[in-house]
Amino acid sequence: MVLEAMISTTIVGASGYGGGELARLLDGHPEFDVVQVLSNTFAGKPFAAAFNGMYGTATGDLICAPTSDAPTGELIFLAQESGYAMRVAADYLAAGKRVIDLSADFRLTSPDVYRAYYKSEPAAAGLMEHAVYGMPELFRDNIKDAKLIANPGCYVTASTLAIKPLLDAGMLLGSGIIIDAKSGVSGAGRSKNDAIYKYSEANEAMRVYGVGGVHRHTPEIEQNLGVNVLFTPHLVPMSRGILATCYLPAKAGITLTAAYDALVAAYANEPFVTVRPLGDYPSSKDVAGTNRVHIGLGFAEASGTLIAVSAIDNLIKGAAGQAIQNANIMYGLPETMGLSHGGIWP
Numbered sequence: 001m002v003l004e005a006m007i008s009t010t011i012v013g014a015s016g017y018g019g020g021e022l023a024r025l026l027d028g029h030p031e032f033d034v035v036q037v038l039s040n041t042f043a044g045k046p047f048a049a050a051f052n053g054m055y056g057t058a059t060g061d062l063i064c065a066p067t068s069d070a071p072t073g074e075l076i077f078l079a080q081e082s083g084y085a086m087r088v089a090a091d092y093l094a095a096g097k098r099v100i101d102l103s104a105d106f107r108l109t110s111p112d113v114y115r116a117y118y119k120s121e122p123a124a125a126g127l128m129e130h131a132v133y134g135m136p137e138l139f140r141d142n143i144k145d146a147k148l149i150a151n152p153g154c155y156v157t158a159s160t161l162a163i164k165p166l167l168d169a170g171m172l173l174g175s176g177i178i179i180d181a182k183s184g185v186s187g188a189g190r191s192k193n194d195a196i197y198k199y200s201e202a203n204e205a206m207r208v209y210g211v212g213g214v215h216r217h218t219p220e221i222e223q224n225l226g227v228n229v230l231f232t233p234h235l236v237p238m239s240r241g242i243l244a245t246c247y248l249p250a251k252a253g254i255t256l257t258a259a260y261d262a263l264v265a266a267y268a269n270e271p272f273v274t275v276r277p278l279g280d281y282p283s284s285k286d287v288a289g290t291n292r293v294h295i296g297l298g299f300a301e302a303s304g305t306l307i308a309v310s311a312i313d314n315l316i317k318g319a320a321g322q323a324i325q326n327a328n329i330m331y332g333l334p335e336t337m338g339l340s341h342g343g344i345w346p
Contacts (some may be wrong), residue, residue: 006033007331010073012080014064015039015050016190018102019079021320023047027059029338032327036072039064071097075330077323078102081189086123089148093130098330099148100323106131106150107220117216134326136335137161137270138224143329151326154318155181155217155233158244160224161273162295162310165266166248167225171259172306173249179221179231181244182206184284187314188235196235207235241284242314248306256299259306263297271336272317272325282311289313289344291321 013019014037026034042050042064054060078085078101085101092099108114114122132146159179195201210233218231267273273293282294298307312318328335
């Protein structure tokens with residue numbers, strides 16, 4: 001499908017890592033026209049001042065406006081911290097805008113769970129119920145008619161896509177699932193000033209955080225899977241990428257071949273998910289710069305544990321790329337439009 005006119009687009013929070021990736025990817029998109037970039041930090045300056053790699057591009061030449069300015073685009077990408085979208089989304093929707101939120105404001109369906117993990121009040125119930133969870137591999141049909149999309153978390157995307165087909169196929173016990181995931185430092189966001197994210201602290205170091213299931217992505221993963229998990233994230237010294245190793249207790253009699261066939265069948269028609277050949281496991285480098293997910297599968301027979309390894313780029317399939325994938329679906333465009341490129345290597 002080709003639209004009669006390009007869709008005017010606003011990016012709110014454009015100078016963060018997620019906003020920057022949105023701008024970079026949308027700059028070359030044939031159907032979305034970035035007409036406005038909002039950033040308090042770089043207000044009054046060209047967008048390229050925030051991301052120097054955008055000099056010489058149409059989006060890079062745009063002058064950033066403060067986030068208090070009214071969005072002029074028909075489609076609004078919200079790339080602000082959690083708490084912002086729930087304050088503004090209702091007004092944007094009332095004005096006839098479509099909204100894709102990259103924060104966690106509308107991801108969780110339970111207000112009580114949101115309060116417990118985010119230590120703040122959730123959005124009004126009506127607004128939460130209006131949102132569609134934007135994981136195309138699971139909710140494509142709902143996304144088509146959505147006005148408000150809750151873009152999934154990065155750890156959540158990598159983990160859910162590795163595990164859910166095996167659960168749905170009835171191959172797992174449904175308890176004792178362990179997710180051991182590593183992320184590059186860009187996952188913390190551009191404004192993070194903690195010492196552990198500085199080069200001298202992060203280089204040649206690996207750190208665990210969110211121990212004991214307290215990380216905010218835990219309830220989102222559990223909501224997607226319908227079972228409890230033990231999720232432990234780690235920070236590793238790379239700029240971008242996520243590698244999630246998922247330990248999945250299998251039911252008696254399940255074989256590696258059967259589980260592998262279930263994964264392959266589940267993603268046979270998914271443009272961005274690749275199930276690697278048996279014995280071939282992905283690295284974060286394999287998907288860097290792409291909207292792709294690579295999944296490898298192994299089996300520890302002695303313990304009856306399937307091991308699913310999933311790799312994504314946290315800033316693209318884990319954020320901006322998935323948001324654009326959702327936008328393509330919303331407007332009836334080919335899902336891969338603007339996102340079909342392969343990985344950067346080396």
